[in-house]
Amino acid sequence: MILMEELSRVAPPLAVIRGTNDLFVTPLLLFGSDELKRKYVPPIARGGEAFGAHAMTEPCCGSDVAGIQTRAVKKGDRWVINGRKIFISNADIADYIMVFARTSEPQPNRRWFGITAFIVEKGGTPGLKIGAKFEKRGGLRGGSHAMEVIFDDVEVPDANRVGEVGMGFIIAMETYDRTRVGVAAQALGMAQAAFEKAFQYSLQRTAFGQYLASFEAIQFSLAEMMAELMTARYLVYLAAYLADQGREEFKYVASLAKFYTTEVAEKIVSKAIDVHGGGVGVIHETGIERFLRDVKITEIYEGANNIQRLVAFRQLVRTLMKKGIVSQDIARSIT
Numbered sequence: 280m281i282l283m284e285e286l287s288r289v290a291p292p293l294a295v296i297r298g299t300n301d302l303f304v305t306p307l308l309l310f311g312s313d314e315l316k317r318k319y320v321p322p323i324a325r326g327g328e329a330f331g332a333h334a335m336t337e338p339c340c341g342s343d344v345a346g347i348q349t350r351a352v353k354k355g356d357r358w359v360i361n362g363r364k365i366f367i368s369n370a371d372i373a374d375y376i377m378v379f380a381r382t383s384e385p386q387p388n389r390r391w392f393g394i395t396a397f398i399v400e401k402g403g404t405p406g407l408k409i410g411a412k413f414e415k416r417g418g419l420r421g422g423s424h425a426m427e428v429i430f431d432d433v434e435v436p437d438a439n440r441v442g443e444v445g446m447g448f449i450i451a452m453e454t455y456d457r458t459r460v461g462v463a464a465q466a467l468g469m470a471q472a473a474f475e476k477a478f479q480y481s482l483q484r485t486a487f488g489q490y491l492a493s494f495e496a497i498q499f500s501l502a503e504m505m506a507e508l509m510t511a512r513y514l515v516y517l518a519a520y521l522a523d524q525g526r527e528e529f530k531y532v533a534s535l536a537k538f539y540t541t542e543v544a545e546k547i548v549s550k551a552i553d554v555h556g557g558g559v560g561v562i563h564e565t566g567i568e569r570f571l572r573d574v575k576i577t578e579i580y581e582g583a584n585n586i587q588r589l590v591a592f593r594q595l596v597r598t599l600m601k602k603g604i605v606s607q608d609i610a611r612s613i614t
């Protein structure tokens with residue numbers, strides 16, 4: 280998390296490239312066979328030898344993961360995948376893609392069931408096409424592109440299946456529980472950079488014969504930024520610590536960290552621009568307005584923030600149910 284924070288403090292797109300590798304590697308480490316782990320993790324872990332991507336989102340469905348329409352049909356010991364994914368980060372540079380596809384129809388009381396995860400190698404796989412590159416609101420332009428990926432009778436061996444058939448939704452959720460802490464850390468790094476720039480500027484720039492930092496309004500603003508930064512950092516590190524300890528609570532703390540940090544970071548960057556004043560704050564050369572463009576995206580990907588609010592609350596109820604504090608009936612009716 281500290282690495283993600285520091286990368287984002289200087290070059291947010293680098294953190295996205297790294298974070299997208301996590302989206303490939305995490306489900307593999309949690310659910311993949313030893314053979315798959317040995318084959319696909321080391322080239323990514325060595326750094327830059329290979330890149331991974333994670334293909335879940337489709338035109339129909341982003342937050343509604345259970346609704347995806349890409350299909351995989353078993354033929355002998357192979358699966359044939361057909362469908363279209365959008366906004367897939369790193370798809371242009373990725374060597375391997377973790378793809379989620381429906382392998383059976385959703386069941387009325389278990390809509391999530393029937394999705395399966397596969398590793399598809401990008402190079403030389405017939406039927407796999409990288410389509411449109413989506414132009415973003417200016418943010419995160421330094422190397423990580425959100426792409427369309429098309430599967431047209433793409434064949435993968437059953438050996439490339441990650442986890443059990445039909446359990447892809449759970450695999451994805453367990454993955455996002457962990458990787459979303461990294462998105463919070465991205466926003467934290469951007470907010471830290473914006474604060475540092477505002478602080479330094481307030482000690483250089485004079486108005487009415489005084490440093491900006493001598494005005495109470497500027498001091499208040501910088502103090503508020505510090506409080507928000509420290510609160511956000513505490514949440515991010517707490518989520519990471521709880522995950523390291525294998526504690527169930529990490530899941531709801533991770534969601535709290537994701538929505539709180541990304542939203543407070545947007546506020547911090549905006550306040551930092553205000554400290555710089557109109558022109559200096561918004562011109563490219565100052566290097567601060569880019570953080571406003573970059574940080575907005577962290578509120579959306581790896582689970583839009585409304586979804587984080589839902590996940591945080593429901594995970595809290597589930598955790599309390601497991602501890603016997605909330606009854607199973609009440610917990611099931613809520614979650």
Ligand SMILES: Cc1cc2nc3c(=O)[nH]c(=O)nc-3n(C[C@H](O)[C@H](O)[C@H](O)COP(=O)(O)OP(=O)(O)OC[C@H]3O[C@@H](n4cnc5c(N)ncnc54)[C@H](O)[C@@H]3O)c2cc1C
Pocket residue numbers: 299332333334335336339340341342343365366367368369415425576579580581582583584585586589
């Ligand atoms: C730059 C970028 C990179 C991305 N990279 C990847 C990637 O590598 N792989 C990948 O698979 N996807 C990727 N995505 C897609 C991203 O994960 C989705 O955009 C995100 O999950 C939201 O889905 P959506 O855009 O379809 O919004 P929708 O699901 O249509 O949601 C729209 C709005 O409605 C709200 N909403 C939806 N459902 C509910 C609900 N039940 N309760 C309350 N509010 C709700 C959401 O919070 C949101 O504000 C990327 C997106 C971007 C912008």
